[in-house]
Amino acid sequence: MSQRNDQFFDKFAESYRDIHTKSIKKVSGADSFYFAEYKVKEIKKFEAGHHEKLLDFGCGDGVTELFLSNYFPSFELVGIDVSEKSIEEALKRGIPNAMFKYFDGVKIPFPDSNFDIVFIAGVLHHIKKDKHFSVVGEMYRVLKPGGRLYIFEHNPINPLTQYLVKTCEFDKDVNLITSGYCKSLLQKTNFLVTDTAFNIFFPRRSLFKCFIKLEKYLTRIPLGGQYLVRSLKTAKN
Template identity: 35%
Template sequence: MPLSHSSKERPEFDRYADSYTDLHKVSVAASGEEPAYFSAYKAKYMASRARNVSLTPAILDFGCGVGNSVPHLREAFPSAVLHGSDPSSESIRLARSRLEDTATFLESGSEALPYADGMFDLVLVACVLHHIQPSERARWMAEIRRVMKPGAQLFIFEHNMLNPLTRKVVRECPFDEDAVFLSRSELLGLARYAGFGKIDARYVVFFPRQLATLRPLEPLLSWLPLGAQYVIEAIA
Protein backbone atom coordinates (compact mmCIF):
# COMPACT_ATOMS: atom_id res chain seq x y z
CA MET A 1 0.00 0.00 0.00
CA PRO A 2 1.31 3.51 -0.75
CA LEU A 3 2.91 5.18 2.23
CA SER A 4 2.86 8.94 2.40
CA HIS A 5 2.79 11.30 5.32
CA SER A 6 1.09 14.18 3.56
CA SER A 7 -2.26 15.06 5.10
CA LYS A 8 -3.44 16.12 1.65
CA GLU A 9 -2.75 12.71 0.09
CA ARG A 10 -3.71 10.49 2.98
CA PRO A 11 -7.47 10.32 2.18
CA GLU A 12 -6.53 8.97 -1.26
CA PHE A 13 -4.82 6.01 0.37
CA ASP A 14 -7.87 5.35 2.50
CA ARG A 15 -9.98 5.46 -0.65
CA TYR A 16 -7.92 2.70 -2.27
CA ALA A 17 -7.90 0.39 0.75
CA ASP A 18 -10.99 -1.64 -0.22
CA SER A 19 -9.96 -1.98 -3.86
CA TYR A 20 -6.18 -2.23 -3.41
CA THR A 21 -5.88 -6.00 -3.96
CA ASP A 22 -8.09 -5.97 -7.06
CA LEU A 23 -6.24 -3.01 -8.55
CA HIS A 24 -2.92 -4.68 -7.84
CA LYS A 25 -4.15 -7.84 -9.56
CA VAL A 26 -4.96 -5.88 -12.70
CA SER A 27 -1.66 -4.01 -12.64
CA VAL A 28 0.47 -7.19 -12.55
CA ALA A 29 -1.65 -9.21 -14.99
CA ALA A 30 1.01 -9.05 -17.70
CA SER A 31 3.32 -11.11 -15.48
CA GLY A 32 0.84 -13.98 -15.45
CA GLU A 33 0.96 -13.99 -11.65
CA GLU A 34 -1.36 -12.99 -8.83
CA PRO A 35 -0.24 -10.31 -6.35
CA ALA A 36 0.31 -13.07 -3.78
CA TYR A 37 3.21 -14.38 -5.86
CA PHE A 38 5.16 -11.16 -5.37
CA SER A 39 4.41 -10.97 -1.65
CA ALA A 40 5.52 -14.57 -1.21
CA TYR A 41 8.64 -13.90 -3.32
CA LYS A 42 9.74 -11.13 -0.96
CA ALA A 43 9.07 -13.14 2.20
CA LYS A 44 10.95 -16.16 0.86
CA TYR A 45 13.83 -13.94 -0.24
CA MET A 46 14.07 -12.48 3.26
CA ALA A 47 14.04 -15.93 4.83
CA SER A 48 16.80 -17.13 2.50
CA ARG A 49 19.00 -14.14 3.32
CA ALA A 50 18.29 -13.64 7.04
CA ARG A 51 21.36 -14.13 9.21
CA ASN A 52 21.80 -14.62 12.96
CA VAL A 53 18.08 -14.24 13.60
CA SER A 54 16.55 -15.48 16.84
CA LEU A 55 13.91 -18.21 16.93
CA THR A 56 11.25 -15.55 17.52
CA PRO A 57 12.39 -12.51 15.56
CA ALA A 58 10.43 -9.27 15.69
CA ILE A 59 9.60 -8.28 12.12
CA LEU A 60 8.19 -4.97 10.87
CA ASP A 61 6.35 -4.59 7.57
CA PHE A 62 6.84 -0.85 6.97
CA GLY A 63 4.00 0.51 4.83
CA CYS A 64 2.04 -2.71 5.24
CA GLY A 65 -1.19 -1.44 3.67
CA VAL A 66 -3.99 -3.95 4.08
CA GLY A 67 -1.52 -6.60 5.26
CA ASN A 68 -1.14 -8.70 2.13
CA SER A 69 2.49 -9.55 2.92
CA VAL A 70 1.79 -10.72 6.44
CA PRO A 71 0.52 -14.28 5.71
CA HIS A 72 3.63 -14.88 3.63
CA LEU A 73 5.90 -13.51 6.33
CA ARG A 74 4.18 -15.87 8.77
CA GLU A 75 4.83 -18.82 6.46
CA ALA A 76 8.47 -17.83 5.98
CA PHE A 77 9.03 -17.06 9.68
CA PRO A 78 6.58 -19.30 11.60
CA SER A 79 7.70 -18.20 15.08
CA ALA A 80 8.15 -14.49 14.39
CA VAL A 81 6.38 -11.66 16.15
CA LEU A 82 4.91 -9.70 13.25
CA HIS A 83 4.05 -6.01 13.13
CA GLY A 84 2.65 -3.84 10.38
CA SER A 85 2.59 -0.05 10.16
CA ASP A 86 0.91 2.26 7.63
CA PRO A 87 -0.37 5.86 7.62
CA SER A 88 -3.71 4.83 6.09
CA SER A 89 -6.19 4.32 8.93
CA GLU A 90 -8.60 2.49 6.62
CA SER A 91 -5.86 0.10 5.49
CA ILE A 92 -4.91 -0.61 9.09
CA ARG A 93 -8.57 -1.24 9.94
CA LEU A 94 -8.85 -3.78 7.12
CA ALA A 95 -5.55 -5.42 8.05
CA ARG A 96 -6.72 -5.86 11.64
CA SER A 97 -10.09 -7.28 10.58
CA ARG A 98 -8.40 -9.86 8.35
CA LEU A 99 -5.25 -10.70 10.28
CA GLU A 100 -5.59 -9.67 13.91
CA ASP A 101 -4.50 -13.14 15.06
CA THR A 102 -1.39 -13.04 12.86
CA ALA A 103 0.17 -9.62 13.45
CA THR A 104 -0.17 -6.36 15.34
CA PHE A 105 -1.03 -3.37 13.16
CA LEU A 106 -0.50 0.28 14.10
CA GLU A 107 -1.24 3.47 12.22
CA SER A 108 1.96 5.46 11.78
CA GLY A 109 2.19 9.14 12.51
CA SER A 110 3.37 11.93 10.24
CA GLU A 111 6.74 12.31 11.97
CA ALA A 112 7.69 9.00 13.55
CA LEU A 113 6.95 5.30 13.73
CA PRO A 114 4.94 4.18 16.78
CA TYR A 115 7.70 1.91 18.10
CA ALA A 116 10.50 2.08 20.63
CA ASP A 117 14.16 2.32 19.65
CA GLY A 118 15.87 -0.94 18.74
CA MET A 119 12.73 -3.07 18.58
CA PHE A 120 13.04 -5.10 15.36
CA ASP A 121 15.30 -7.87 14.05
CA LEU A 122 14.08 -7.65 10.46
CA VAL A 123 12.31 -4.92 8.50
CA LEU A 124 10.57 -5.27 5.14
CA VAL A 125 9.93 -2.21 2.98
CA ALA A 126 8.08 -3.56 -0.05
CA CYS A 127 7.69 -1.02 -2.88
CA VAL A 128 6.90 1.80 -0.46
CA LEU A 129 9.61 4.44 -0.77
CA HIS A 130 8.52 5.59 -4.23
CA HIS A 131 5.35 6.86 -2.53
CA ILE A 132 7.30 9.01 -0.08
CA GLN A 133 8.25 12.47 -1.27
CA PRO A 134 11.96 12.54 -2.23
CA SER A 135 12.64 15.28 0.32
CA GLU A 136 11.25 13.05 3.09
CA ARG A 137 13.03 9.81 2.23
CA ALA A 138 16.25 10.38 4.18
CA ARG A 139 14.26 11.20 7.32
CA TRP A 140 12.17 8.04 7.05
CA MET A 141 15.22 5.89 6.37
CA ALA A 142 16.70 7.23 9.60
CA GLU A 143 13.43 6.50 11.38
CA ILE A 144 13.45 2.91 10.12
CA ARG A 145 17.00 2.50 11.41
CA ARG A 146 15.98 3.93 14.79
CA VAL A 147 13.51 1.10 15.43
CA MET A 148 15.98 -1.63 14.41
CA LYS A 149 18.21 -3.52 16.82
CA PRO A 150 21.98 -3.27 16.30
CA GLY A 151 22.83 -5.86 13.67
CA ALA A 152 19.22 -6.12 12.46
CA GLN A 153 18.60 -6.59 8.73
CA LEU A 154 16.69 -4.32 6.37
CA PHE A 155 15.21 -5.47 3.06
CA ILE A 156 13.94 -2.77 0.71
CA PHE A 157 12.30 -3.81 -2.55
CA GLU A 158 11.73 -1.13 -5.17
CA HIS A 159 10.61 -0.89 -8.79
CA ASN A 160 13.44 -0.89 -11.31
CA MET A 161 13.05 2.32 -13.30
CA LEU A 162 15.28 0.88 -16.04
CA ASN A 163 12.72 -1.82 -16.87
CA PRO A 164 10.21 -0.52 -19.48
CA LEU A 165 7.46 -2.97 -18.46
CA THR A 166 7.78 -1.88 -14.85
CA ARG A 167 7.48 1.76 -15.87
CA LYS A 168 4.34 0.94 -17.86
CA VAL A 169 2.76 -0.95 -14.95
CA VAL A 170 3.43 1.91 -12.53
CA ARG A 171 2.21 4.54 -15.01
CA GLU A 172 -1.12 2.74 -15.51
CA CYS A 173 -1.81 1.76 -11.88
CA PRO A 174 -4.27 4.11 -10.12
CA PHE A 175 -2.67 3.87 -6.68
CA ASP A 176 0.76 4.63 -8.17
CA GLU A 177 -0.32 8.02 -9.49
CA ASP A 178 1.95 9.77 -6.96
CA ALA A 179 4.93 7.45 -7.54
CA VAL A 180 8.41 8.94 -7.98
CA PHE A 181 10.92 6.26 -8.92
CA LEU A 182 14.13 5.77 -6.96
CA SER A 183 17.21 4.70 -8.82
CA ARG A 184 19.28 1.98 -7.24
CA SER A 185 22.10 4.46 -6.68
CA GLU A 186 19.75 6.86 -4.87
CA LEU A 187 18.53 4.15 -2.52
CA LEU A 188 22.08 2.99 -1.84
CA GLY A 189 22.95 6.57 -0.96
CA LEU A 190 19.97 6.86 1.38
CA ALA A 191 21.00 3.68 3.18
CA ARG A 192 24.56 4.92 3.65
CA TYR A 193 23.38 8.35 4.82
CA ALA A 194 21.12 6.71 7.43
CA GLY A 195 24.13 4.86 8.83
CA PHE A 196 23.43 1.36 7.57
CA GLY A 197 26.38 -0.95 6.88
CA LYS A 198 27.13 -4.06 4.83
CA ILE A 199 24.85 -2.77 2.09
CA ASP A 200 24.14 -5.04 -0.87
CA ALA A 201 22.01 -4.52 -3.99
CA ARG A 202 20.53 -7.10 -6.36
CA TYR A 203 18.09 -7.09 -9.26
CA VAL A 204 15.19 -9.51 -8.89
CA VAL A 205 11.98 -10.71 -10.61
CA PHE A 206 13.16 -11.35 -14.15
CA PHE A 207 10.79 -13.88 -15.68
CA PRO A 208 6.99 -13.87 -16.13
CA ARG A 209 4.98 -16.98 -15.43
CA GLN A 210 5.27 -18.07 -19.06
CA LEU A 211 9.02 -18.43 -18.49
CA ALA A 212 8.81 -19.75 -14.94
CA THR A 213 11.11 -22.67 -15.77
CA LEU A 214 13.93 -20.10 -16.05
CA ARG A 215 13.38 -18.62 -12.59
CA PRO A 216 16.05 -20.80 -10.93
CA LEU A 217 18.55 -18.78 -12.98
CA GLU A 218 17.55 -15.47 -11.39
CA PRO A 219 20.24 -15.48 -8.65
CA LEU A 220 22.85 -15.64 -11.42
CA LEU A 221 21.34 -12.52 -13.02
CA SER A 222 21.22 -10.33 -9.93
CA TRP A 223 23.84 -8.02 -11.44
CA LEU A 224 21.80 -7.42 -14.62
CA PRO A 225 19.63 -4.25 -14.52
CA LEU A 226 16.70 -5.89 -16.30
CA GLY A 227 14.79 -7.26 -13.33
CA ALA A 228 11.37 -5.79 -12.68
CA GLN A 229 12.54 -4.80 -9.20
CA TYR A 230 15.69 -4.51 -7.15
CA VAL A 231 16.36 -5.16 -3.48
CA ILE A 232 18.69 -3.39 -1.08
CA GLU A 233 19.89 -5.35 1.94
CA ALA A 234 21.54 -3.53 4.82
CA ILE A 235 22.59 -4.02 8.45
CA ALA A 236 21.67 -1.54 11.18
Protein backbone atom coordinates in the same frame (compact mmCIF):
# COMPACT_ATOMS: atom_id res chain seq x y z
CA MET B 1 3.24 14.45 -9.02
CA SER B 2 -0.41 15.05 -8.25
CA GLN B 3 -1.53 16.11 -4.78
CA ARG B 4 -1.36 13.16 -2.42
CA ASN B 5 -1.78 12.92 1.28
CA ASP B 6 -1.24 10.17 3.82
CA GLN B 7 -4.85 8.99 3.39
CA PHE B 8 -4.36 8.47 -0.35
CA PHE B 9 -4.52 4.66 0.02
CA ASP B 10 -7.69 4.74 2.15
CA LYS B 11 -9.83 4.68 -0.98
CA PHE B 12 -8.00 1.56 -2.24
CA ALA B 13 -7.90 -0.27 1.12
CA GLU B 14 -10.59 -2.83 0.25
CA SER B 15 -9.90 -3.13 -3.45
CA TYR B 16 -6.09 -2.87 -3.41
CA ARG B 17 -5.37 -6.52 -4.30
CA ASP B 18 -7.95 -6.64 -7.10
CA ILE B 19 -6.77 -3.38 -8.67
CA HIS B 20 -3.13 -4.41 -8.38
CA THR B 21 -3.75 -7.86 -9.86
CA LYS B 22 -5.81 -6.41 -12.71
CA SER B 23 -3.06 -3.96 -13.54
CA ILE B 24 -0.13 -6.43 -13.52
CA LYS B 25 -1.43 -9.90 -14.37
CA LYS B 26 -1.75 -9.65 -18.14
CA VAL B 27 1.84 -8.50 -18.60
CA SER B 28 3.60 -10.16 -15.67
CA GLY B 29 1.56 -13.38 -15.61
CA ALA B 30 1.24 -13.29 -11.83
CA ASP B 31 -1.10 -11.72 -9.29
CA SER B 32 -0.56 -9.37 -6.37
CA PHE B 33 -0.25 -12.27 -3.89
CA TYR B 34 2.55 -13.84 -5.94
CA PHE B 35 4.62 -10.66 -5.64
CA ALA B 36 3.96 -10.40 -1.89
CA GLU B 37 5.15 -13.98 -1.40
CA TYR B 38 8.23 -13.54 -3.60
CA LYS B 39 9.52 -10.81 -1.24
CA VAL B 40 9.04 -13.00 1.83
CA LYS B 41 10.90 -15.82 0.06
CA GLU B 42 13.78 -13.39 -0.58
CA ILE B 43 13.98 -12.62 3.14
CA LYS B 44 13.98 -16.34 3.88
CA LYS B 45 17.30 -16.58 2.03
CA PHE B 46 18.88 -14.40 4.74
CA GLU B 47 16.92 -15.04 7.91
CA ALA B 48 17.00 -18.29 9.88
CA GLY B 49 13.57 -17.67 11.37
CA HIS B 50 14.26 -17.70 15.12
CA HIS B 51 12.16 -15.58 17.41
CA GLU B 52 12.63 -12.11 15.88
CA LYS B 53 10.65 -8.90 15.91
CA LEU B 54 9.85 -7.59 12.43
CA LEU B 55 8.40 -4.20 11.51
CA ASP B 56 6.62 -3.91 8.14
CA PHE B 57 6.73 -0.19 7.32
CA GLY B 58 3.77 0.69 5.06
CA CYS B 59 2.12 -2.71 5.48
CA GLY B 60 -1.06 -1.77 3.58
CA ASP B 61 -3.80 -4.42 3.88
CA GLY B 62 -1.55 -6.97 5.63
CA VAL B 63 -1.17 -9.53 2.82
CA THR B 64 2.59 -9.64 3.37
CA GLU B 65 1.92 -10.65 6.97
CA LEU B 66 -0.07 -13.68 5.75
CA PHE B 67 3.09 -14.93 4.06
CA LEU B 68 5.47 -13.78 6.80
CA SER B 69 3.36 -15.61 9.34
CA ASN B 70 3.52 -18.75 7.23
CA TYR B 71 7.27 -18.65 6.52
CA PHE B 72 8.28 -17.30 9.95
CA PRO B 73 5.71 -18.59 12.48
CA SER B 74 7.92 -17.70 15.46
CA PHE B 75 8.37 -14.06 14.44
CA GLU B 76 6.56 -11.25 16.19
CA LEU B 77 5.14 -9.15 13.32
CA VAL B 78 4.18 -5.49 13.49
CA GLY B 79 2.68 -3.62 10.53
CA ILE B 80 2.32 0.17 10.45
CA ASP B 81 0.74 2.40 7.83
CA VAL B 82 -0.45 5.98 7.38
CA SER B 83 -3.70 4.70 5.84
CA GLU B 84 -6.11 3.93 8.70
CA LYS B 85 -8.48 2.08 6.36
CA SER B 86 -5.66 -0.21 5.21
CA ILE B 87 -4.85 -0.95 8.86
CA GLU B 88 -8.53 -1.86 9.39
CA GLU B 89 -8.30 -4.31 6.46
CA ALA B 90 -5.09 -5.82 7.86
CA LEU B 91 -6.69 -6.29 11.29
CA LYS B 92 -9.62 -8.17 9.73
CA ARG B 93 -7.21 -10.95 8.66
CA GLY B 94 -6.76 -12.09 12.28
CA ILE B 95 -3.15 -13.16 11.77
CA PRO B 96 -2.11 -14.71 15.12
CA ASN B 97 1.49 -13.42 15.36
CA ALA B 98 0.82 -9.99 13.80
CA MET B 99 -0.34 -6.66 15.18
CA PHE B 100 -1.14 -3.56 13.12
CA LYS B 101 -0.93 0.05 14.09
CA TYR B 102 -1.71 3.43 12.52
CA PHE B 103 1.40 5.59 11.94
CA ASP B 104 1.41 9.41 11.76
CA GLY B 105 4.05 9.40 9.01
CA VAL B 106 6.62 11.09 11.22
CA LYS B 107 7.57 9.12 14.32
CA ILE B 108 7.41 5.32 14.29
CA PRO B 109 5.33 4.54 17.40
CA PHE B 110 7.97 2.30 19.03
CA PRO B 111 11.02 2.95 21.21
CA ASP B 112 14.65 2.93 20.03
CA SER B 113 16.33 -0.43 19.29
CA ASN B 114 13.04 -2.34 19.32
CA PHE B 115 13.16 -4.48 16.15
CA ASP B 116 15.50 -7.09 14.66
CA ILE B 117 14.21 -6.55 11.14
CA VAL B 118 12.54 -3.70 9.25
CA PHE B 119 10.85 -4.55 5.95
CA ILE B 120 9.56 -1.95 3.49
CA ALA B 121 8.10 -2.95 0.12
CA GLY B 122 6.86 -0.60 -2.58
CA VAL B 123 6.49 2.30 -0.15
CA LEU B 124 9.45 4.67 -0.54
CA HIS B 125 8.37 5.78 -4.01
CA HIS B 126 5.07 6.94 -2.47
CA ILE B 127 6.90 9.22 -0.06
CA LYS B 128 8.27 12.59 -1.18
CA LYS B 129 12.04 12.53 -1.66
CA ASP B 130 12.63 15.32 0.83
CA LYS B 131 11.22 13.05 3.55
CA HIS B 132 13.30 9.97 2.70
CA PHE B 133 16.22 10.84 4.93
CA SER B 134 14.07 11.26 8.05
CA VAL B 135 11.94 8.19 7.25
CA VAL B 136 15.02 5.95 6.88
CA GLY B 137 16.47 7.62 9.99
CA GLU B 138 13.38 6.51 11.91
CA MET B 139 13.91 2.93 10.70
CA TYR B 140 17.50 3.17 11.89
CA ARG B 141 16.35 4.38 15.29
CA VAL B 142 13.91 1.52 15.91
CA LEU B 143 16.32 -1.20 14.75
CA LYS B 144 18.51 -2.94 17.31
CA PRO B 145 22.27 -2.82 16.67
CA GLY B 146 22.86 -5.67 14.25
CA GLY B 147 19.29 -5.25 12.93
CA ARG B 148 18.55 -5.74 9.23
CA LEU B 149 16.67 -3.46 6.86
CA TYR B 150 15.12 -4.95 3.68
CA ILE B 151 13.98 -2.45 1.05
CA PHE B 152 12.06 -3.75 -1.97
CA GLU B 153 11.34 -1.37 -4.83
CA HIS B 154 10.22 -1.34 -8.46
CA ASN B 155 13.23 -0.97 -10.72
CA PRO B 156 12.84 2.13 -12.96
CA ILE B 157 15.50 0.80 -15.34
CA ASN B 158 13.19 -2.04 -16.42
CA PRO B 159 10.85 -0.88 -19.26
CA LEU B 160 8.04 -3.32 -18.35
CA THR B 161 8.09 -2.10 -14.76
CA GLN B 162 7.89 1.48 -16.01
CA TYR B 163 4.89 0.55 -18.13
CA LEU B 164 3.11 -1.29 -15.29
CA VAL B 165 3.66 1.59 -12.90
CA LYS B 166 2.43 4.20 -15.38
CA THR B 167 -0.75 2.23 -16.04
CA CYS B 168 -1.60 1.33 -12.42
CA GLU B 169 -4.29 3.46 -10.82
CA PHE B 170 -2.41 4.15 -7.59
CA ASP B 171 1.10 4.33 -9.07
CA LYS B 172 0.83 6.30 -12.29
CA ASP B 173 2.10 9.64 -10.95
CA VAL B 174 4.96 8.40 -8.75
CA ASN B 175 8.69 8.82 -9.28
CA LEU B 176 10.45 5.49 -8.97
CA ILE B 177 13.82 5.33 -7.24
CA THR B 178 16.91 3.48 -8.44
CA SER B 179 18.89 1.00 -6.37
CA GLY B 180 21.83 3.44 -6.50
CA TYR B 181 19.68 6.18 -4.95
CA CYS B 182 18.54 3.73 -2.28
CA LYS B 183 22.08 2.70 -1.42
CA SER B 184 23.34 6.24 -1.12
CA LEU B 185 20.34 7.13 1.10
CA LEU B 186 21.19 4.20 3.38
CA GLN B 187 24.86 5.09 3.56
CA LYS B 188 23.99 8.67 4.50
CA THR B 189 21.84 7.27 7.34
CA ASN B 190 24.78 5.15 8.64
CA PHE B 191 23.46 1.81 7.40
CA LEU B 192 25.94 -0.69 6.03
CA VAL B 193 24.64 -1.98 2.69
CA THR B 194 25.32 -5.73 2.49
CA ASP B 195 23.42 -6.92 -0.59
CA THR B 196 21.68 -5.68 -3.70
CA ALA B 197 19.71 -8.18 -5.77
CA PHE B 198 17.69 -7.69 -8.96
CA ASN B 199 14.75 -10.06 -9.44
CA ILE B 200 11.79 -10.81 -11.74
CA PHE B 201 13.42 -10.67 -15.15
CA PHE B 202 10.84 -12.76 -17.02
CA PRO B 203 7.04 -12.75 -17.08
CA ARG B 204 5.45 -15.58 -15.08
CA ARG B 205 3.48 -16.91 -18.04
CA SER B 206 3.63 -19.27 -21.04
CA LEU B 207 7.06 -20.04 -22.46
CA PHE B 208 8.82 -17.42 -20.32
CA LYS B 209 8.27 -19.66 -17.29
CA CYS B 210 11.16 -21.91 -18.42
CA PHE B 211 13.57 -19.05 -17.83
CA ILE B 212 12.54 -18.29 -14.24
CA LYS B 213 15.06 -20.76 -12.84
CA LEU B 214 17.86 -18.76 -14.49
CA GLU B 215 17.00 -15.66 -12.48
CA LYS B 216 19.17 -16.72 -9.54
CA TYR B 217 22.21 -16.20 -11.79
CA LEU B 218 21.10 -12.74 -12.88
CA THR B 219 20.70 -10.96 -9.54
CA ARG B 220 23.66 -8.62 -10.22
CA ILE B 221 22.29 -7.45 -13.55
CA PRO B 222 20.43 -4.20 -12.87
CA LEU B 223 17.57 -4.90 -15.29
CA GLY B 224 15.21 -7.01 -13.16
CA GLY B 225 11.71 -5.68 -12.63
CA GLN B 226 12.19 -5.47 -8.87
CA TYR B 227 15.15 -5.06 -6.56
CA LEU B 228 16.09 -5.65 -2.96
CA VAL B 229 18.64 -3.63 -1.02
CA ARG B 230 19.58 -5.20 2.32
CA SER B 231 21.49 -3.25 4.94
CA LEU B 232 22.61 -3.51 8.56
CA LYS B 233 22.62 -1.24 11.55
CA THR B 234 26.10 -2.25 12.57
CA ALA B 235 26.88 -2.67 16.26
CA LYS B 236 29.52 0.09 16.18
CA ASN B 237 27.22 2.76 14.73
